[in-house]
Amino acid sequence: MKFGIVVFPGSNCDRDMMHALQDDLQQEVQMLWHKDNDLSAFDPERDCIVLPGGFSYGDYLRCGALARFSPMMDAVVRFAGEGGKVLGICNGFQILCESGLLPGGLLQNDHQKFTCKNVFLKSVETESVIGMRVGDRILKIPVAHGEGRYHADAQTMQTLEENNQVLFRYCNENGEIHLDSNPNGATANIAGICNANRNVFGMMPHPERATSEMLGNTDGRMILTALSLWN
DSSP states (O other): OEEEEEEOTTBOSHHHHHHIIIIISOOEEEEEETTOOOOTTSOTTTOEEEEOOBOGGGGOSSTTTTGGGSHHHHHHHHHHHTTOEEEEETHHHHHHHHTTSSSSEEEOOTTSSOEEEEEEEEEOOOSSHHHHHHTTOEEEEEEEESSOEEEOOHHHHHHHHHTTOEEEEEEOTTOOOSGGGOSSOOGGGEEEEEOTTSOEEEESSOGGGSOBGGGTBOTHHHHHHHHHTOO
């Protein structure tokens, strides 16, 4: 199992992800530059490509709008089309939506402020490797974003619900899903989704910031470990 982490100009969570996977989870990691477009060293049946958080290309135009056109994203789209696993965190989630690998988009937080705090998540998708591993556990994972409000039109929302593609919803520590536990105004408290084939995953919270015992929280390990065990 090998993880490739794409580095864009403006990425600032790429090293966090590297340390979480390499040091905390003992996984093989390779950093990938945005101007390259060769993923031949990665096996779509076994490996995973990660799009980390940050401010790719300075978040000009829209978050992720420019990163979508990088040479590496052409290779990532092909990799996903071959069944390869792709995980996008925060800005990576925005890039996945801009590239069409995931439906919908991320808008400015409803309170129009950057939010950085721990939130609680509940897995509501039970068919993917992540959903099956997390099960009914309530996870505490940090968020750090200014444009994390997931939005999609009514038809897309209906499809997501009918196909069981909502990966996580924001909840309180007891697992109750309501507006008070929503940090950004996301539609239906959505914190993460997956594609219909369940090999592309996007989420706003940062599991890589919750994998070290030194930080007092290892809930993020469950999410990243699920991908590392999927062969």
